[in-house]
Amino acid sequence: MVSTTGDLIDEPDETLTVAVTASTGTVGDTSGTGTGTILDDDATPDVLIGDVSVTEGGDLVFDVTLTSASGGTITVDLATTDGSATAGADYTSTTGTVTFTPGDTAETFTVPTTSDALDEPDETLTVAVTASTGTVGDTSDAGTGTIVDDDRSEERRVG
Numbered sequence: 001m002v003s004t005t006g007d008l009i010d011e012p013d014e015t016l017t018v019a020v021t022a023s024t025g026t027v028g029d030t031s032g033t034g035t036g037t038i039l040d041d042d043a044t045p046d047v048l049i050g051d052v053s054v055t056e057g058g059d060l061v062f063d064v065t066l067t068s069a070s071g072g073t074i075t076v077d078l079a080t081t082d083g084s085a086t087a088g089a090d091y092t093s094t095t096g097t098v099t100f101t102p103g104d105t106a107e108t109f110t111v112p113t114t115s116d117a118l119d120e121p122d123e124t125l126t127v128a129v130t131a132s133t134g135t136v137g138d139t140s141d142a143g144t145g146t147i148v149d150d151d152r153s154e155e156r157r158v159g
Helices: none
Strands: 014-019 033-038 047-049 052-055 059-066 074-082 095-100 106-112 123-133 142-148
Touching: 047 123, 052 059, 059 074, 059 142, 095 106, 106 123
Parallel strands: 052 142
Antiparallel strands: 014 033, 047 059, 059 106, 074 095, 074 123, 123 142
């Protein structure tokens, strides 16, 4: 019997070979081998993107996480999409790749915002996955970035 050790890392099934290395007494042919397969029972990691807010002019730093560790490298391509915020006026349109090395479950994705002197409502944008490599599960989650306005008109001020 060969004992295996469980872990929480998603990885491919693994194989092992067993061979006779020594014997006592009278035995026949000992050149044969046996192959065993260790079946991985860990969930394939999903990609999650956290919501974040920042005062205009600051950086939106999105947490990008895997729901479980992987035994292989995973790359995730991300991109911004306008909500009520407009790329080029309220924030810098951003694309990029985050890389999760084996065992890694947390990375960040940064989107710069633009400071202005306009009194306007808070505005939003979205960060979503556009592609991925490696063994990954659900990539449909998206993060909402809220750009908090720091300009208040005189009409809003009281007293």
